[in-house]
Amino acid sequence: MQNKKTIIFAQFFISLMMAFLMTGIFSFIELGFTIFWLITWTKHFIIAWPIAFCLSLVVGNLGFKLAHKITS
Numbered sequence: 001m002q003n004k005k006t007i008i009f010a011q012f013f014i015s016l017m018m019a020f021l022m023t024g025i026f027s028f029i030e031l032g033f034t035i036f037w038l039i040t041w042t043k044h045f046i047i048a049w050p051i052a053f054c055l056s057l058v059v060g061n062l063g064f065k066l067a068h069k070i071t072s
Contacts, residue, residue, distance in 0.1 A: 011060050015052035023048050 023044040031037040 007060070008057075011056040012053060015056045016049055019048040019052040020045055 024041050027037055027041045027044060031040060
């Protein structure tokens with residue numbers, strides 16, 4: 001098992017990348033490639049990332065436990 005510091009950093013980076021990509025993709029699908037899309041994406045990313053990080057702290061442990069149970 002990884003140490004707590006590594007897990008927190010991993011969740012920090014994973015939540016950053018997922019929030020960045022998901023808000024970008026879904027706002028692009030809705031708005032197309034426009035300046036309004038870029039403004040909307042930025043706003044939604046700033047809101048989504050802290051939420052994604054907090055949720056990853058909660059569900060991350062559950063995900064690891066489920067994966068461990070399935071693979072052992």
